[in-house]
Amino acid sequence: MTQQPFTPAGVDAKQVELYALSDSDLAAQANLIESDLRSWTNTNFTLNTGQQTYLTNIDDRWIKYSANLLSFTVGNRLKIIFDPSGDPTALKLIRMPNTVLATWDGTNFTASGTVTIQVVYS
Numbered sequence: 001m002t003q004q005p006f007t008p009a010g011v012d013a014k015q016v017e018l019y020a021l022s023d024s025d026l027a028a029q030a031n032l033i034e035s036d037l038r039s040w041t042n043t044n045f046t047l048n049t050g051q052q053t054y055l056t057n058i059d060d061r062w063i064k065y066s067a068n069l070l071s072f073t074v075g076n077r078l079k080i081i082f083d084p085s086g087d088p089t090a091l092k093l094i095r096m097p098n099t100v101l102a103t104w105d106g107t108n109f110t111a112s113g114t115v116t117i118q119v120v121y122s
Contacts, residue, residue, distance in 0.1 A: 011082035030075030037067035076111035084119040
């Protein structure tokens with residue numbers, strides 16, 4: 001796996017790389033995301049100093065939520081959109097609105113939707 005910049009283009013390139021993996025290799029990556037999102041992010045993306053500091057200090061509850069959501073999203077080959085806005089020198093807020101829907105009809109499991117990672121700089 002190649003390290004990508006933590007930019008919209010880098011996140012898109014990482015998705016292409018991930019979603020080209022076999023189901024078992026993709027499941028392994030999804031498990032790594034869920035078990036240690038911080039390490040997986042550092043391994044797969046080039047972060048600037050501000051991004052690295054923010055990732056290190058972000059609340060563990062947010063990490064747990066994000067790890068679960070992103071693991072599910074990646075494991076089911078759903079779309080992730082990275083949407084930064086503002087001055088990238090001062091990170092302020094991260095939001096993860098999503099339209100992820102998981103359905104079980106008694107026979108079949110389906111997953112659909114999109115996760116957007118909104119990074120607001122000030």
